Amino acid sequence: xxxxxxxxxxxxxxxxxxxxxxxxxxxxxxxxxxxxxxxxxxxxxxxxxxxxxxxxxxxxxxxxxxxxxxxxxxxxxxxxxxxxxxxxxxxxxxxxxxxxxxxxxxxxxxxxxxxxxxxxxxxxxxxxxxxxxxxxxxxxxxxxxxxxxxxxxxxxxxxxxxxxxxxxxxxxxxxxxxxxxxxxxxxxxxxxxxxxx
Amino acid sequence: xxxxxxxxxxxxxxxxxxxxxxxxxxxxxxxxxxxxxxxxxxxxxxxxxxxxxxxxxxxxxxxxxxxxxxxxxxxxxxxxxxxxxxxxxxxxxxxxxxxxxxxxxxxxxxxxxxxxxxxxxxxxxxxxxxxxxxxxxxxxxxxxxxxxxxxxxxxxxxxxxxxxxxxxxxxxxxx
Numbered sequence: 001x002x003x004x005x006x007x008x009x010x011x012x013x014x015x016x017x018x019x020x021x022x023x024x025x026x027x028x029x030x031x032x033x034x035x036x037x038x039x040x041x042x043x044x045x046x047x048x049x050x051x052x053x054x055x056x057x058x059x060x061x062x063x064x065x066x067x068x069x070x071x072x073x074x075x076x077x078x079x080x081x082x083x084x085x086x087x088x089x090x091x092x093x094x095x096x097x098x099x100x101x102x103x104x105x106x107x108x109x110x111x112x113x114x115x116x117x118x119x120x121x122x123x124x125x126x127x128x129x130x131x132x133x134x135x136x137x138x139x140x141x142x143x144x145x146x147x148x149x150x151x152x153x154x155x156x157x158x159x160x161x162x163x164x165x166x167x168x169x170x171x172x173x174x175x176x177x178x179x180x181x182x183x184x185x186x187x188x189x190x191x192x193x194x195x196x197x
Numbered sequence: 198x199x200x201x202x203x204x205x206x207x208x209x210x211x212x213x214x215x216x217x218x219x220x221x222x223x224x225x226x227x228x229x230x231x232x233x234x235x236x237x238x239x240x241x242x243x244x245x246x247x248x249x250x251x252x253x254x255x256x257x258x259x260x261x262x263x264x265x266x267x268x269x270x271x272x273x274x275x276x277x278x279x280x281x282x283x284x285x286x287x288x289x290x291x292x293x294x295x296x297x298x299x300x301x302x303x304x305x306x307x308x309x310x311x312x313x314x315x316x317x318x319x320x321x322x323x324x325x326x327x328x329x330x331x332x333x334x335x336x337x338x339x340x341x342x343x344x345x346x347x348x349x350x351x352x353x354x355x356x357x358x359x360x361x362x363x364x365x366x367x368x369x370x371x372x
């Protein structure tokens with residue numbers, strides 16, 4: 001979905017505030033939310049993709065205001081409300097379960113292939129950032145096939161897909177504003193990619 | 198908790214574990230080993246997870262992660278890691294991400310103007326050094342293998358690990 005979470009390339013957030021020796025959890029509730037999220041997902045409240053999508057569905061003003069663990073808390077509350085409203089109906093527990101899957105079909109692409117990303121704007125979860133849609137790149141790596149987050153996030157099943165690292169020249173992404181001499185690598189699932197003929 | 202899914206004591210125990218022993222130490226040990234053992238360095242760059250497991254960290258690998266990819270800095274290539282869509286991070290080797298890594302400023306700018314961003318953080322890279330930004334928004338997690346600093350020849354592996362910073366393994370710092 002084209003949400004506030006899709007931050008790559010945005011302007012206006014100012015300098016990065018890097019502080020040495022910051023506490024891992026400046027407030028105690030943040031640590032509890034962090035741990036609780038792990039346990040809740042192990043217990044089958046939701047899979048990792050549904051959890052991420054629950055964060056993305058936050059109202060944008062709250063997304064920015066609540067901070068990292070505040071978003072986690074919002075997602076836990078959202079999923080608990082949605083999934084536990086009519087009694088517990090958890091998904092199968094996935095404690096430490098790998099997302100790697102065997103698939104019957106060979107990868108469509110190999111390292112060195114020129115590809116173009118699709119120009120789609122799904123309302124649901126996707127791992128293709130907005131700044132890299134309809135952009136040309138080159139396959140730089142082929143990874144084991146994985147659960148497809150786009151369908152796994154909203155109950156449409158795992159439908160595993162091949163996963164690639166695709167290299168994009170910064171001028172392809174940012175045009176005249178590109179700094180130059182930079183390559184951006186993004187991990188992208190096969191459905192996002194088309195061959196350049 | 199009321200549904201009996203999670204016990205509060207278990208939550209507190211996990212918080213304590215994060216606070217006490219999950220940190221960038223494992224990544225630093227892998228880097229120090231790679232600097233002193235070229236065969237290990239080759240294995241680490243080939244496939245990060247099995248190599249890191251050799252160091253005895255296998256019990257804490259992140260289950261959702263398909264691969265750990267380690268990218269090596271050289272005189273002509275500088276690698277930096279970001280996650281623009283959320284805040285994906287190599288927990289298994291670096292622990293929990295620092296606040297700045299999760300900030301909108303870092304997530305938005307690292308892919309669009311990495312040189313300017315790195316310069317603001319104290320790392321001025323000449324134009325002849327290629328910058329490679331790894332937007333790790335999916336099932337692969339990335340760690341940077343920094344260059345061994347000059348004048349570190351007389352340090353042993355433990356001493357080397359002690360000088361490897363978290364930020365150098367994210368790629369916003371050179372040692």
